[in-house]
Amino acid sequence: MSDTYTNIQLQSAKTAVSPLLLFSGVLALLLLISEVVWLPRMTRIEVGGVERSLPELEAYRMDLQARIMQAEDERDAFLLPVRDVSFLQAIAWKQAQEDLVSLEESLRRAATKLTDLAEMVFASIELRPADKQLVVKGDVRGVGPGSMTMLAQFLEEVKGLPNVASLTPPSFVRVDDPTIGFHSPFIFTVTLR
Amino acid sequence: MMIRQFLSASRATLFSLGCLLVVAMLVMSHARTIGGLRANVIPLSADIPALEQRLEVLFEQLKLTEMQQALRTSTPEERMRVYILPRELDLDRLVASVETLENALRATQNLRAMSRIEFLEAATLPSPVEGLQVHPFHVRLSVTKEGLVTLLRFIDLAGSLTISDTLSDKARERLLQASEAESPSSIVALEQFLRTDLLVYAKDAKSYAERLKQSFSSEQFLAILDGTLQSSLLPEFVELLQSDLGASIASRNLWPLPFLSISSIRVTQAESEWRDVELEVWTFTRTEE
Numbered sequence: 094m095s096d097t098y099t100n101i102q103l104q105s106a107k108t109a110v111s112p113l114l115l116f117s118g119v120l121a122l123l124l125l126i127s128e129v130v131w132l133p134r135m136t137r138i139e140v141g142g143v144e145r146s147l148p149e150l151e152a153y154r155m156d157l158q159a160r161i162m163q164a165e166d167e168r169d170a171f172l173l174p175v176r177d178v179s180f181l182q183a184i185a186w187k188q189a190q191e192d193l194v195s196l197e198e199s200l201r202r203a204a205t206k207l208t209d210l211a212e213m214v215f216a217s218i219e220l221r222p223a224d225k226q227l228v229v230k231g232d233v234r235g236v237g238p239g240s241m242t243m244l245a246q247f248l249e250e251v252k253g254l255p256n257v258a259s260l261t262p263p264s265f266v267r268v269d270d271p272t273i274g275f276h277s278p279f280i281f282t283v284t285l286r
Numbered sequence: 287m288m289i290r291q292f293l294s295a296s297r298a299t300l301f302s303l304g305c306l307l308v309v310a311m312l313v314m315s316h317a318r319t320i321g322g323l324r325a326n327v328i329p330l331s332a333d334i335p336a337l338e339q340r341l342e343v344l345f346e347q348l349k350l351t352e353m354q355q356a357l358r359t360s361t362p363e364e365r366m367r368v369y370i371l372p373r374e375l376d377l378d379r380l381v382a383s384v385e386t387l388e389n390a391l392r393a394t395q396n397l398r399a400m401s402r403i404e405f406l407e408a409a410t411l412p413s414p415v416e417g418l419q420v421h422p423f424h425v426r427l428s429v430t431k432e433g434l435v436t437l438l439r440f441i442d443l444a445g446s447l448t449i450s451d452t453l454s455d456k457a458r459e460r461l462l463q464a465s466e467a468e469s470p471s472s473i474v475a476l477e478q479f480l481r482t483d484l485l486v487y488a489k490d491a492k493s494y495a496e497r498l499k500q501s502f503s504s505e506q507f508l509a510i511l512d513g514t515l516q517s518s519l520l521p522e523f524v525e526l527l528q529s530d531l532g533a534s535i536a537s538r539n540l541w542p543l544p545f546l547s548i549s550s551i552r553v554t555q556a557e558s559e560w561r562d563v564e565l566e567v568w569t570f571t572r573t574e575e
Contacts, residue, residue, distance in 0.1 A: 110298040117305035124312035132316060136323050140334045147323055150330045157337040164344035168473070169462065171351035174362040174448045174481035179417035180371055183570065184451055186414050187442070187547045188519075194435055197553075219552035223414060 190222035191256065191285055200229065203250035207243060208236070225258075225285040233277045240277035241265045251283065258286045346470035354474055362447055362481060369542050370445050371572050375421050380544050380569060383535075384425070387440050390531035396433030398560065401426040406566070418570040422549060427563045434553065434561055439526050441567065442519060445545030449487060450480040452520040461514055468507040475501035485541045488527035545570050 137144045145153060170176060197218055204213035212235040219228040233240045233247070244265060252260045263279040270276060369379070384403060391397035406422040413420050429437060446452060453461075458480075465472045479498060487494055502508055515521070526532055535541050549566040556562050 110302060114298050114302040114305070117302045117309060121305040121308040121312070124309055124316070128312055128315060132319055136319060138323075138327055138331065140331055141338060147319075147326060147330075150334065151326070154330060154334055154337065157334065157341060161337060161341050161344060164341065164348055165462075168344060168348050168351060169458070171348070171355060172450070172458070172462070172473070172477050172480060174450050175366045177363060177366060177371075179415055179572065179574075180366055182415045183371070183418060183445065183545060183547075185455065187445065188454055190548070192438065192442075193548075193551055193553065194438060215555060217552055217554040219550065220548075221550045222548055 191220065191225070191227075193218065193220045196220065196227060196256075196285075199254050199256075200251065203254065204247055206250055207246055212236075213247060227283040227285060228280065229283065230280040232279065234273055234275075236275075238267065238275050240275050241267050244277045244279055248281065251281075256286050257283050259284045340466070343466050343470050347466070347473045350471060350474050351477060354477060362483075365542060366447060367572070370447060370545050371418065371570055372544075373572050375569070375571050376544060379540065382538060383444065383540050383543050383546075386534045386538055386540060387437065387531065388427075390529075390534055391427075391429060391433050391436060393530065394432075396430045396436065397427060399428040413570070415570070417572060417574045419573050421569045421571065423567055423569070425565050425567065427565070428556065428560055429563055430559050431561065434563060436526070436531065437563070438548075439522050440531070440543075441546045441548055443484075443523050443526055444543040445547070446484060446519075446523065447542045448480065448484060449482050449515075449520060452484070452518045452523060453480075453514065454518070457514045457518060461511060464507050464510045468502055468504045472502055472507070484523055485527055485532070485536060488524045488532060491524055491528075 133146060137146050138150060140150065173181070175181070197215070200215065200218070201213075207213075213231060213233060215229065215231040217228075217230045219230075220226070233244045236243045244263075248260060248262060251257060261282040261284075263281040265277065265279075267275055267277050367373075369376075381403065388397060388400050402425075404424045406424060408419065408421050411420045411422060427433075427437065450458070461476060461480075462473075465476050475498070479494070479501075482494065498511065499508060502511070527535070535543065547568045549568050551566075552564040554562045554564075
């Protein structure tokens with residue numbers, strides 16, 4: 094009895110699976126044909142009068158970009174009157190160096206931003222372009238006992254200049270001179286960008 | 287028989303499941319392809335014609351510059367190798383250049399004292415540029431602010447030969463891109479302008495400017511060119527070369543000047559308008575042909 098029941102169940106299962114098998118088999122076949130034949134044809138795009146698939150278009154764009162870079166390099170080389178590599182590098186290296194006059198002007202502008210009373214004396218300015226170092230020696234005068242504060246404010250202004258990467262602060266000292274009154278001599282080093 | 291039926295039903299089920307798995311994978315592949323198409327087709331359709339056009343312009347410019355090269359006879363490269371970066375240190379020319387600067391500054395009363403020129407030991411100094419050997423020398427001067435500016439501009443100028451040498455790579459690139467928009471053939475006029483000798487240009491800067499305006503029709507290109515030149519070292523170099531110092535350089539046959547560059551400079555405030563300047567300057571020779 095139980096064998097017959099199981100037999101019937103198996104027969105039913107086999108009958109139920111057959112349409113599913115047929116359907117999934119046909120669907121898989123149709124989708125495979127679509128993937129191989131129909132989709133590549135339908136996804137070809139015409140650009141500039143030529144039909145290409147998406148991967149072909151992307152490869153073509155990369156090829157165009159590479160050829161443009163090569164043509165630019167060749168054209169740029171022709172434009173240079175002197176093509177010697179050492180000469181071009183020497184010129185570029187020199188052009189990248191900071192100009193002392195501009196730096197000094199930036200420092201003076203930073204000083205005059207603070208106050209009219211302050212007298213920022215720049216005793217010496219030393220520039221080492223290759224090391225990108227600027228050493229400034231000077232004195233803050235004419236502001237009375239607040240000379241160290243004025244110096245600190247000046248250093249903040251200098252730190253904020255666009256071509257300044259960092260600043261090594263000086264020692265802060267206030268000296269009372271019988272002739273010039275309170276003053277703060279300083280020497281600090283700036284590292285340029 | 288039951289087992290056979292069971293196995294048969296199982297196989298059919300498994301095969302159906304396999305087919306459904308394949309169906310799922312193919313549907314995902316379709317979705318990916320169509321999704322990729324939607325995402326990329328518009329940018330690619332826009333990019334490719336523009337790239338093709340740009341390539342065409344570049345090829346045309348390349349053809350024109352190659353033709354110009356074939357017609358060329360003068361050689362800035364040779365002058366550079368002989369005078370600016372020679373194989374051997376040309377002491378005579380170098381000292382004469384510094385002396386010319388000193389004379390010009392004294393004549394305008396912008397210099398009151400100059401020390402001897404002391405050459406320093408060069409053997410161990412690493413060169414910042416491959417293929418070049420450094421030759422440092424030391425000099426001290428007492429100059430006014432104007433004298434200091436002239437001194438620094440002179441050193442900036444020393445080693446430059448053509449208008450191209452006053453421009454940075456970025457500035458040249460900007461001009462090239464503007465010339466593509468102007469017309470491919472404008473590159474010939476641009477190239478001729480850039481290879482103009484600085485001393486020759488300084489003697490007649492106005493007529494060169496007029497010639498440029500005639501070569502380029504677009505106001506936009508002329509504005510870019512003018513802006514690029516004004517922000518370069520060219521105006522300062524022209525001013526120096528048009529001065530008595532420039533005339534001395536020309537009359538003593540010192541053009542182009544040997545390559546000079548500042549290694550270190552210290553400016554100390556002296557009395558009144560005077561400044562004491564301590565300079566270490568580098569000049570270079572070539573180590574390779």
